[in-house]
Amino acid sequence: MAQFDETFDWVIVGSGAGSMSSALLMKQANKSVVILEKAEWVGGTTCKSGGVMWIPANRFMEPGEDTVEKGVEYLNAVVEDAPDAPGTNPERRRTYVVEARKMLDFIVGQGVELERGSTFWPDYYDELPGGVKTSRTVTALPFDTNELGKEWAPKLRKGFLEVPAKLDEGMQLPYMKHSWEIKKIFLKIAGRFVLGKLTGKHWVTAGAALQGRMLKAVLEKRAADIRVNSPVNEVILEGGRAVGVVTVKDGKPWRIGANLGVLINAGGFSQNQAMRDKYMPGTRKEWSNGIETDTGDLHVELERKGAALGQMDQMVGFQMSEAPGWDTDYVKPGTQSTTGKPHAIQVDQSGVRYMNEGGSYEEFCENMLIRDKTVPAIPSWAIMDQQYMDKYAVAGKGMAKKNMAKWLESGWMRKADSVEALADAIKVPSAALKGTVDRWNGFVRNGKDEDFHRGERAYDNWLGDPFFKEGPNACMGTIEKGPFYAIPVVPGDVGTYGGVVCDSQSRVLKADGTPFEGLYACGVSTASPMGKVYPGAGASVGPSMTFGWIAAKHAAGLGNQV
Template sequence: MAQFDEVFDWVVVGSGAGSMASALLMKQAGKSVVILEKAQWVGGTTCKSGGVMWIPANRFMNPGEDSLEQACRYLDAVVPDGPDSPGTSPARRRTYAVEAPKMLDFIVGQGVKMERGSTFWPDYYDELPGGVKTSRTVTALPFDKNELGKDWASKLRQGFLEVPVRLDDGMKLPFMKHSWKIKRIFLKIALKFVAGKLTGKHWVTAGAALQGRMLKAVLDRKAAEIRTGSPVSELIMDGDRSVGVITARDGRPWRVGARLGILINAGGFAMNQAMRDRYMPGTQAKWSNGIETDTGDMHIELAAKGAQLAQMDQMVGFQMSEAPGWDTDYVKPGTQSTTGKPHAIQVDQTGVRYMNEGGSYEEFCENMLVRNRTVPAIPSWAIMDQQYMDEYGVAGKGTAKKNMEKWLASGWMRRAETVEALAALIGVPPAALGGAVARWNGFVRSGRDEDFHRGERAYDNWLGDPFFKNGPNQCMGTIEKAPFYAIPIVPGDVGTYGGVVCDCDSRVLREDGRPIPGLYACGVTTASPMGRVYPGAGASVGPSMTFGWIAARHAAGLGNQFG
């Protein structure tokens, strides 16, 4: 039997949202918990993310708006089963649909303030059976991280949006000039921000708000001992059972035992270029919005202990562009809202349009990678006209009016008086690009994208412009007003999407399908329970929290207690 420096009931590796959810449940069961975080900050990738949870039939939805059967019908329609996707199954998806709303009720009961992410944030494939055209999203309310106290506030990882704004309201602000209602939202946010500065508040929203609130709940309830700067290097086995971990403390190896089990929620391998080259060639760590500690350490260790790795070629794609300053940006400039707007399309390096520029960011990047296997498509080119520049921001870098000269001088953006001249600047055949633009303009005028059906799902239009008046949908506009513009688009990501295969109780499985006793996993350390598809906003954070919670419930032997 292994000798330990100390022993807890529940040992958690990583401090993402699933870790906090598991700790809160273990506290309810009267168990001791330690959370070991490799980084100097708490919160993991969740903290840097939008912090959205995709939770069907949740407490914030209207009666009759959703149901368990409708959610399962949608997931079964969206997520294909097969030998290349062992992370998912009808049983595992149904487990998620059943347990996610219960997990949410439990977390809210712990004092974590949540709300509906929006009344209009459609599923990414809302046209399929069971799809919801309103919203299954849940987010945390903005949070003053100074509520954590000085020591812990400084340990909460930086979020991408540190202002007192609800995420839904923040996404409306780009359309402020069209709506007095949105202007009033902006004024309210500005006043709250100023008041916060005067009263010593430090507001965060999105993922940082979720993790700030989860951390506060854990601290208030003394649900776990949380240690930063504590990387785990090895799992300790007793026969075929996982019984502890080796971490570091005061500069030396430290052996921590686990009476009930170990939960691995250590993120993915977004920052490990060698693993990317092996599993997902053509992608780059430098294009990722993952965190610096996302290096796949526990993927490697879990595989060494006999766990099955699967779906390792998958990532949560998030298209981006190497705009000026991108290499030092805390959040790489995403371009989903660029190519999804009216007056914009995307073409490959032969000048051919090859996909719906709206839709799921995961599918968008997958399309780029697949296209690039036969036709050069990395980078691809977003093509826009002056109508676009007059109306919208570009790649999260502001408006053309303020930034155009800088963009052109850097060489990132290209501009020409004709489509054919623009083609020459970006190195694509002029006739092909001219044909792609002309064909697109014809689709706009007829009101239907006959090639890729852009605008035929609610989510496409959600990405568009709710105030767009020049056509039958909100995401199709002509490209015909000179000058014309192009920027390069690459398949970035917000993290990887493959890892160890788990069962419905979050137990890590061996290659032969047997669980490894005492070993659980959740989050992007696992092969996603959504398989190779991202069904809606929050399809990583929601499952991480739910399966972390399920793992704790199973390890503590609680059955259906607390849910």
């Protein structure tokens, strides 16, 4: 029988969003909890993300706008059941839709201030049955980290947007020159910022706001003993049951027992190049926005203990470009808002378009990897004209007017007076690129993308320009005004999307399909319940929080009490 240095009812590995929701529910059940975080900061990948939860029929939607059945219908339409997607099945998808809204109500009841992410943030495949063209997103209100106190405020992982702005407000700011309403939003944000400086506040939003608020709730309710710099390298099994873990304390192995079980929410393997080469060749850890501790340690450990891994070839793709400074940027420069705008398309190295440049970032990068198997497509090239440069920022690096000289000098951006000359500059066949651009311009003038149907989804147009009036929709504009420009695009990511296979109670499954007793998992440590698809904004954070909560519910024997 295993001997332990100390024992808790519930041992959680990792401090992402699912860990916090799980700890809060265990506290309500009067159970003792420890959260063991490998890094020196709390919050996991969630902190660095947008912190969005995709939750059908949630409390913030209008009455009659959505239903559980509609959410289930959408997931069943978009997610394919297949042998290579063992993380999903109809039962697990229904469980998510039914339980996610309950989890959300519970979290709000714990004092975590949340709101609708936007009234217009469509599902990524909104044209399919059950799809919503408004928004199923939920986000946290901006958070002042000083509310965590002097001990814990420095331990919250840095977010990507440290301003007193709601995520929805921040996404509207690029269109400020078109709207007095958006100018008013900017002035409000500026006012909050100045007031915050004067009063000593440190505002964060997006994922850091969500995790800041979750951490505050856990601390205030004394729901868990949270330990940083505490990596877990072994899960202890007895008779097929998880009874504890081996971590590190004061530089030495430390064995912690678990009366009810162990929850693994230790992140993915985005920073482990050897695992990337094995499971998703052609991708690079340098292109990932995953955090530095995402090295797949627990993937390896659980597989060694007999757990089934699934969907290991999947990542939450996020197209990016190696713009000047990309190697030291905290958040890699994404190009979704570049290729999705009017006056821009993307081509492979043969000079040909091969997909809808709008839509899901996960599908976008998957298409790049698939295309590259037959036609060189890594990098691909975003093609733009002067109309684009006059209106929009490029890859999150600002407007061309201020930055063009350094972009060209670095060699990152290519510029030419004609499409044919641009083709020569990026070493693609000039006739092919000219034909591709001419074909695109014809689609714009005729009002329909006959090749890939760009602009036919609400989400495509959400990615475009709501104030654009010169084309058939918000995301299609001609490429005809010189000079012409190109930047390289590669299949980056915000994290991996495969891991241990779990059942609807979040129990980790063995290779034979039976569950380990007392061993649970959530987040990107698991094969996603969304299978190989990303159905909407927040399809990682929402399931992590929900299945972490479900794991606690099952382990504590709460049944239908919550």
